Amino acid sequence: GAGVSQSPSNKVTEKGKDVELRCDPISGHTALYWYRQSLGQGLEFLIYFQGNSAPDKSGLPSDRFSAERTGGSVSTLTIQRTQQEDSAVYLCASSSQTGPNEKLFFGSGTQLSVL
Amino acid sequence: AQSVTQPDIHITVSEGASLELRCNYSYGATPYLFWYVQSPGQGLQLLLKYFSGDTLVQGIKGFEAEFKRSQSSFNLRKPSVHWSDAAEYFCAVSTGGGNKLTFGTGTQLKVEL
Numbered sequence: 001g002a003g004v005s006q007s008p009s010n011k012v013t014e015k016g017k018d019v020e021l022r023c024d025p026i027s028g029h030t031a032l033y034w035y036r037q038s039l040g041q042g043l044e045f046l047i048y049f050q051g052n053s054a055p056d057k058s059g060l061p062s063d064r065f066s067a068e069r070t071g072g073s074v075s076t077l078t079i080q081r082t083q084q085e086d087s088a089v090y091l092c093a094s095s096s097q098t099g100p101n102e103k104l105f106f107g108s109g110t111q112l113s114v115l
Numbered sequence: 116a117q118s119v120t121q122p123d124i125h126i127t128v129s130e131g132a133s134l135e136l137r138c139n140y141s142y143g144a145t146p147y148l149f150w151y152v153q154s155p156g157q158g159l160q161l162l163l164k165y166f167s168g169d170t171l172v173q174g175i176k177g178f179e180a181e182f183k184r185s186q187s188s189f190n191l192r193k194p195s196v197h198w199s200d201a202a203e204y205f206c207a208v209s210t211g212g213g214n215k216l217t218f219g220t221g222t223q224l225k226v227e228l
Contacts, residue, residue, distance in 0.1 A: 035218075042205070042218045043218040044218075045215055045216065056215060091158065103161055109158065
């Protein structure tokens with residue numbers, strides 16, 4: 001696609017439910033990143049993928065959070081037993097390679113609201 | 116651990132006035148520094164980046180930033196602000212390990228007409 005696509009754009013769920021957030025990176029981009037943007041917290045790194053493997057998942061807040069990437073393309077971020085503090089915008093980004101001089105392209109995010 | 120501080124949460128400027136957004140970083144090695152802009156409902160867009168060399172870097176939309184190692188700063192500037200510049204601005208440092216970015220908490224810019 002032309003850009004990084006995330007779905008859904010908005011998700012409202014009840015506390016305790018599981019949610020899946022999807023990211024479709026730019027075609028051919030091998031690196032994929034998930035960030036979380038909370039009010040007053042800025043953007044927090046969650047996890048990144050190089051291909052289908054995740055060399056760094058240090059930012060995942062708890063074991064309720066998991067992510068996978070298949071076929072070196074689409075990634076899914078899953079939050080189990082959602083809590084109100086999980087409410088945030090979840091941003092996905094991709095780049096053609098990993099490395100500090102590679103430009104990140106961000107999607108518009110998924111706004112998650114946990115009631 | 117690396118960190119980025121943006122001391123100004125909100126800034127309001129008049130259209131046509133100059134702008135400076137502050138950013139301070141804490142990182143032991145030579146930093147890779149970035150400024151991103153986020154307009155309402157949109158993803159982040161890279162304005163400019165610094166890796167090495169000339170400490171004054173030019174970006175898109177007429178923005179520039181100056182790296183000052185002695186002050187651990189990477190302030191963003193624009194000589195004349197346009198109403199369309201109203202957005203949230205994030206400073207970030209790349210800490211290696213892929214392109215993992217540590218972001219500041221952002222500065223919300225409001226432009227008065």
